[in-house]
Amino acid sequence: MSSPLDAPLRALADVIRQADAPDRLRRSVVDFMAASGVRGEDLHAMATVPPDRWLVYRRLVLHRFVEMVENGLPRTAATLGRERLVREVERFIDQRASQSPYLRDIVAEFVAWASDAWSAGPTWPWLIDLARHELLGFEVSSLADEHDVSGTDELAIGKPVVMQRSARLARYAYAVHDLPDDITDRCEPVREETAILAYRDREHRVRFLKLGPLAAALIEELMAGELLGEAIRRACELVHVELNDAVLGDIAVLLADLADRGVLRGAVHCTDP
Amino acid sequence: MRVRKLAGVGVGLRWAFLDDVAHGAADGRVEFFEVSPENYMRRGGYYPAALERVAERHRIVTHGLMMSLGSTDPLNDSYFRELRRWLDRFDPPWHSDHLCFSGIHGALLHDLLPVPFTWSMARHVAARIREARDRLQRPIAVENVSYYLELGHAEMSEAQFIAEVTEQADCLLLLDVNNLDVNATNHGIDARRWLDEIPMNRVVEIHVAGPEPWDQGLLLDTHGAPVRPSVYALLEEVVARTGPVPVLLERDNNIPPLHDLLVEADMVDQTYQRALRRWQAAHPSAEASHVVPP
Numbered sequence: 001m002s003s004p005l006d007a008p009l010r011a012l013a014d015v016i017r018q019a020d021a022p023d024r025l026r027r028s029v030v031d032f033m034a035a036s037g038v039r040g041e042d043l044h045a046m047a048t049v050p051p052d053r054w055l056v057y058r059r060l061v062l063h064r065f066v067e068m069v070e071n072g073l074p075r076t077a078a079t080l081g082r083e084r085l086v087r088e089v090e091r092f093i094d095q096r097a098s099q100s101p102y103l104r105d106i107v108a109e110f111v112a113w114a115s116d117a118w119s120a121g122p123t124w125p126w127l128i129d130l131a132r133h134e135l136l137g138f139e140v141s142s143l144a145d146e147h148d149v150s151g152t153d154e155l156a157i158g159k160p161v162v163m164q165r166s167a168r169l170a171r172y173a174y175a176v177h178d179l180p181d182d183i184t185d186r187c188e189p190v191r192e193e194t195a196i197l198a199y200r201d202r203e204h205r206v207r208f209l210k211l212g213p214l215a216a217a218l219i220e221e222l223m224a225g226e227l228l229g230e231a232i233r234r235a236c237e238l239v240h241v242e243l244n245d246a247v248l249g250d251i252a253v254l255l256a257d258l259a260d261r262g263v264l265r266g267a268v269h270c271t272d273p
Numbered sequence: 274m275r276v277r278k279l280a281g282v283g284v285g286l287r288w289a290f291l292d293d294v295a296h297g298a299a300d301g302r303v304e305f306f307e308v309s310p311e312n313y314m315r316r317g318g319y320y321p322a323a324l325e326r327v328a329e330r331h332r333i334v335t336h337g338l339m340m341s342l343g344s345t346d347p348l349n350d351s352y353f354r355e356l357r358r359w360l361d362r363f364d365p366p367w368h369s370d371h372l373c374f375s376g377i378h379g380a381l382l383h384d385l386l387p388v389p390f391t392w393s394m395a396r397h398v399a400a401r402i403r404e405a406r407d408r409l410q411r412p413i414a415v416e417n418v419s420y421y422l423e424l425g426h427a428e429m430s431e432a433q434f435i436a437e438v439t440e441q442a443d444c445l446l447l448l449d450v451n452n453l454d455v456n457a458t459n460h461g462i463d464a465r466r467w468l469d470e471i472p473m474n475r476v477v478e479i480h481v482a483g484p485e486p487w488d489q490g491l492l493l494d495t496h497g498a499p500v501r502p503s504v505y506a507l508l509e510e511v512v513a514r515t516g517p518v519p520v521l522l523e524r525d526n527n528i529p530p531l532h533d534l535l536v537e538a539d540m541v542d543q544t545y546q547r548a549l550r551r552w553q554a555a556h557p558s559a560e561a562s563h564v565v566p567p
Contacts, residue, residue, distance in 0.1 A: 005397060006345040006377060008389050008425035013377050016384075041426035042389070049422045052489055056421045060493075061382050097380035101339035101352045102311055106383070145317030166317055204319035 004039070011036035011046065016058045019094040025051035065089050065098075065106055072107030072138040076131040078183040079124060091117065104142065111135045126174035126189050133176045133196070137206045140166050140198040152266030155255065157229035159267035161222050167199040167263050169211070169219055177208055199263045207261070213239040214247070215254050228267070279366050279478075280517035282542040283307055283334065285496075285524060286327065288320065290531035295326035302535045305332040307521050310368075311339055314359045328363060334478070334519065335365040336447075339381070342401050342415065343374035343388035353408045360411055367477060369414035369447045370405075372398065372438065385418045389425035390434040399441030406444065414445035414477050419452040419484075419494035421459065431456070432470035439475050446472060449480040450507040451500070451523075455492045464507055468514070476515045481508055481541060482523040497526030499537060505544050512548030516559060520545050 014036045015021050024032045030047035038046055066089045070077040077085050092113045098106050111131045118128055143166035152162045174189040177196050195216035197209040211219065217238045221231035232251060236243040258264035281304030286294065293299070294306065306327060313321050327333070339352065360368055373385040388394050398415075406413045417435055429437065439446050448471070457464040483498030500522070508520065522538050529537075553559065 005393055009343065009345065009374055009377050009386070012386055012424060013380065013382065016382055017380065038425070045423065045426040053422050056487075056489075056491065057384065057386065061384050064383055093382075097376070098383060099379060099381060101341075101349060101375075101381060102315065103338075103383050142316045142318050142320070144315055200318060204322065 004042075007037040007039065008042050008046065011038050012054075012057060015054045016061045017093050017097060019090060021058065022051070022055060025054055029054070062086065062090060062093065064103075065093060065110075068103060068106045069110050072104070073111070073131050073134040075179065075183045076127060076134055079127060079130070079186075088114070088117075104138075107138055108135055124188070126176060126191075129172040129174045130176040130179070130189070132170060133172065136168055136170050136196070136198045137208070140168055140200060141204070141206045143168075145200070151269045153269050155228060155264075155267050158227055159270065160225050160227055161267055162265040163219075163223055164199050164263045164265065167197065167223075169195060169197050169216065169223060171195050171216070177210065197263070199261065202262055209261075214241055214250075218251065218254070219258075279305060279332065279334065279519045281305070281519060282538050282545055283332075283519055283521045284534060284538050285336075285521060286324075287524065287528055288312075289528045290534070291320065291323050291327065293531050294331070295323045297330060298531055299535060300330055303331070303538055305334050305519060305521075307334040307336050307523075309338050310335050310356055310359050311337060314355050333363045333365055334521070335360060335363065335368045336416075336521075337368060337370040338385075339375055339383075340370035340401075340405060341375040341381075342370060342372060342398050342405070343386075343394065344377050345397070346377060346379065348401060348404060348408070353405070357409050357411075360409060365411075367412040367414050367445055368409060369416055369445075369478065371416045371418050372435065373418045387418065387420035387422070387424045390423070390427040390429050390431055391425065392428055392437070395429075395434055395437040395441060399438050399444075402438070402442035402444050406442075412445055412477075413442075414447040415439065415442075416447040416449050416480065417452050417471075418449070419455045419459075421491060421493075423460075430467075430470065431462075432467045435471050439472055444475070445477040446475040447478045447480065448476045448511060449482075450511055451480060451482040451484065451496075451504050452494060454501065454504045454507055455484050455494050458492050458503075465510070468507075468511065473511075473514050476511070477518055479508065479511060479515075479518060479520045480523055481505075481520060482525075485526075495526050496523045500541065505541075508541070509544050509548040509551075512545055513551040513555070516552045516556065517549060 011033050029051055030043065033043055033046045066086055069089055080088060092110050096113045098109055114131060115128055145166050153159065155161065172194045173191060175192040175194050176189045177194065179189055195211040197211055197219060199207055201207050214235055217235035218231055221234050233243065241247055255264060283303050283305035286306040286308045313324055371385050374388055375384060375386060376382050402413055402415060453464050453467060456462055481500050481504050482496040483500050484492040485495045485497045487493040520541060522541050524534060
């Protein structure tokens with residue numbers, strides 16, 4: 001229920017958000033405003049504004065949201081095509097809009113919405129994986145960083161590790177990371193269980209690393225805060241690999257590589273009792 | 274709350290030329306850069322790192338986008354906590370945001386939406402400005418926005434609304450003369466009379482920019498074109514009344530190379546200096562440290 005103070009505000013938000021607003025406004029501005037809770041002198045004044053003038057704000061907001069999604073998810077947007085993208089963003093604004101004061105968060109909010117909205121019979125079954133992968137790069141480029149490396153210890157079996165805070169691991173059903181950089185290339189990804197680690201290098205560039213099953217399971221355990229030794233044991237168990245010297249050697253190489261890339265910062269610092 | 278002085282012409286810092294500015298391309302060319310905190314808050318990576326380098330070379334003024342002062346939703350606690358932390362880092366002389374709302378009932382629309390010019394809205398916005406000032410522990414300036422329709426039954430003019438809000442909130446005013454020019458063109462407002470009605474003594478900063486023509490004969494406040502002659506004329510009129518306050522050149526769309534933008538900033542400065550000479554002639558005992566001899 002609107003108060004007299006916020007009824008006009010709500011009406012303008014309804015113009016911008018509601019999917020059927022253009023049609024309803026063109027039928028009757030006064031009915032639209034009344035349905036949004038506008039009364040009295042406000043209703044009289046707002047009914048005199050032509051529909052197209054109301055819709056200026058709808059177009060401005062839609063343009064900003066579409067631009068943000070295109071910027072964050074360029075290949076996803078190109079796959080949908082401009083007309084379909086605009087329709088999807090209109091649906092997103094209608095059903096959810098943004099909950100964040102940070103404009104860039106629209107990209108993650110759109111992907112979260114699409115994960116539900118596109119689940120029923122999407123035209124491209126891999127499209128959500130692609131959107132999630134593009135979002136991964138977009139988010140990792142700007143996530144708040146970086147642990148103070150001076151506060152870490154040497155790696156030890158009995159300690160959890162410190163990872164780069166902006167590093168993220170994602171799993172896809174399609175190898176969307178293999179699609180070419182040229183977004184006009186319409187080739188489709190192959191169906192293949194894929195695990196990708198995204199992180200920022202020392203020049204703030206986003207890097208993607210394809211992981212094997214054991215490496216992915218281990219990094220997930222480490223990111224969850226498990227002790228290094230326990231993480232190794234559980235990862236081997238999860239992917240049905242026998243923990244032997246050869247496997248331990250592979251894990252040592254992996255950890256050294258992650259440290260070299262700046263992803264693995266050391267062990268959590270423990271002060272003496 | 275004491276307001277520290279700043280004057281001269283600055284430019285809105287945009288990512289298109291952030292790296293150039295961080296490496297000194299604008300050294301000695303502008304008095305300050307203005308940034309929108311929301312683009313840098315709660316963020317890591319390249320852009321905040323580059324901003325740190327800019328702040329080593331230039332004064333930073335902050336101009337927010339999402340305070341949503343007209344909304345009936347409560348002020349966003351986490352946003353204000355983060356904003357205060359961020360402002361404390363860069364310590365601008367004041368923080369500004371817009372006389373508008375950006376969302377309602379939890380849904381944010383990321384635009385500067387108009388509010389009704391009513392007594393109850395003036396009280397409501399003023400109370401939120403006072404609350405924002407208390408939360409941020411910093412002077413707040415509010416900016417007049419471009420609007421494409423009057424929302425609801427207006428009980429006063431926009432200029433009277435601005436005067437009422439700033440008086441009740443005892444806050445500062447960021448006067449966007451481009452927005453005034455856009456509104457004057459779109460709604461047939463007498464801009465000079467509008468200037469007579471606003472509290473000029475509260476103006477701490479001025480914005481200039483260029484709009485673009487749109488459907489329905491509207492001028493749209495896109496910050497996508499050079500400053501119009503009518504805006505230069507209004508700028509001179511305003512600075513001749515306010516004296517030395519900072520003037521910001523904004524450009525958000527069709528952004529030219531930094532060199533071209535700095536040339537335009539020089540043109541803004543020529544108008545600014547001419548206006549300051551008029552102001553000084555009318556205030557011969559006033560401080561003239563920012564006036565360049567003819």
